[in-house]
Amino acid sequence: MSLSEQVRDGIAREMAKYPKKRGALLPALHLAQAELGHISVETAKELAEVFEIRPIDVMEVVSFYNMFYDRPQGRHHVYVCTNLPCSLRGARTLMRGIEARLGIEAGETTADGRITLGHEECLGACAYAPMLRVGGTYHEDLDLEKAMQILDGLE
């Protein structure tokens, strides 16, 4: 899959806003990911050509931000907060339980492409710890059973 004309035009428009081309790398990554779902090594190569940098410079940024993905993602993103307050309330046990039930580890996607599981830093819901988010929706005051009910309901 390569970048569409639309995405390329979008990137050109973003670039015009910055004194240095490279400033537009983040918006460009958002545009590319919105279209392709993730930033593959091939996409990084294309973007690098557009920005006149090296593919490794693109992947460095992709790997830095956890809203960018370097591999295909599941239909739902499930992020369990494992920051300190949540961890004090059992978030790590929760995470391990979810991993065991889904048969994957954090960072991986279920074989049916349904769920990608991940860690998250504090989401500002510590008072209702432990918690997870599915996309933009928060689920709070969890235990493993409650969490699994939510996950089982995902298409």
Added chain:
Amino acid sequence: MPNVSIDGVEYEVAEGRTILQAIDDLGLLMNGVDIPHYCWHPKLSIDGSCRLCQVEVEGFPKLQIACNTPVKDGMVVRTQTESVQRAREGVMELLLVNHPLDCPICDQAGECKLQDYAFEYGLSHARTEEPRRALKKRYDIGPTILLDQERCILCRRCVRFCREVPETSELAVFARGDRSTIDVHPGVELDNDYSMNVADICPVGALTTKDFRFKVRVWFLDDVPGVCTGCSNGCNIHLGVASNKVYRYVPRRNDEVNETWICDEGRLSYKAIGAPDRLDASELRHADGRVETVRRDQAITLAAAKLRSLIATQGAGALAGIASAHATNEDLFTFRRLLDALGIESRACPVPTGRSDALLIKAEKAANAAGARALGFGDPAPVLDRLRGGGLEGAIVLGHDLLGPLGPDVSRLGSLDTVILIDTHHSELERVADVVFPARHAAEKLGTLTNHAGRVQRVQPALEPPFEAYAEGEILTRLGEALALPGFEADWDPRAVSKRMAQEVRAFAGCDVDSVGDSGKPMPGGSA
């Protein structure tokens, strides 16, 4: 220029430098003023990421990083206070939280800044019990280097090096925070002409060269200052020597020549010293082609007799002197005196050539081409023409670099009446020579080499060859003696020869082996 007080001593420093740079400029860094540092490197951009270099600066409420705090007139810096020590301890503790502590099986041990600083500034025990990060070890990232991600302290020197020096950018930091790792891009290897420098600048055992790994513990090595002979740049190096064997070359800082770098090819050129094809004895070739190994003095007598009779019958004009750009100035000065004394006018120095770049690598693939030219050994074309076209009956040849330009015509040499060869390695040339003498490598003798820019630099014996081998100058001196030439009676003393050369040859005035010191000196007239 700003005046700065460092630990109570006033110094005048250059404008626009940071505290650490200013201390390095003064030659005091870790040499009077101890500021431990990981990420800062004198020849790379400033990163300010390791936080180990913190110092007290009067007027600032908190400690400042010395590597990125500009000096100001009247600044008062303290590098050894209680709060500085505590900060160092804290930084070291954090750096060690995830360190695997596998020093016993780590090849960096003994020259590891993590060991050194932990010993100097660290705590003696760990306060964490959590498992340490498990990452890739013995990770093959290219033809020359292995990466151990667990040992990495993320100083990013290697990343900046690849970006800024060879400008190849093979390495980067992936992910962030406590998940950061150094890695290459999928499918792209760390592979450039200078790749092995990353192992030198990596302060820990995260990047090691495949070549040197586990060959010898570094505390057994003596570092002998010398010069790389791979090309005419003459990069300054330390030869790592143990038990009379060279195990590696590492760069030695010389801001006039190679900053703190050497190329990979030059680095690996140490292998030529202990190579199995070294010439290790004097040889005579009989008329029937049989080669006999003889004592040096017997070979000298025979070579002298051959030269004498050839000159008597054909005249000195029938001979040529072919120098080697691998020999020292002292060897070549002696050669010049011998040729002068014999009346041999025809002189040349073939210089092998190859690839060059804008950084260090020069096209002339020998260390002393400029020195040879300064001593009158120039373009080999006229001599080669005579060799091909006739009119030459004998030659004294140093080295085998003649083989390149001569190509298939090397057999022509075989039909000469007399060929005397002094060389370090076996070659095809040996088969056409009447007398062969084994020569010393630049790592095995005292002398000077002149680099492409006319800088005269010293080499000194880092080891004794485990067989009979002599400096070219020594063989030539003995030959002169055997020919009863005046001024060739004394024992070979490269230091005395060097002094004499500096007196007699204007290009070398003031540039004898002692005067040039460890970092070399430009020839008064510039490069030849």
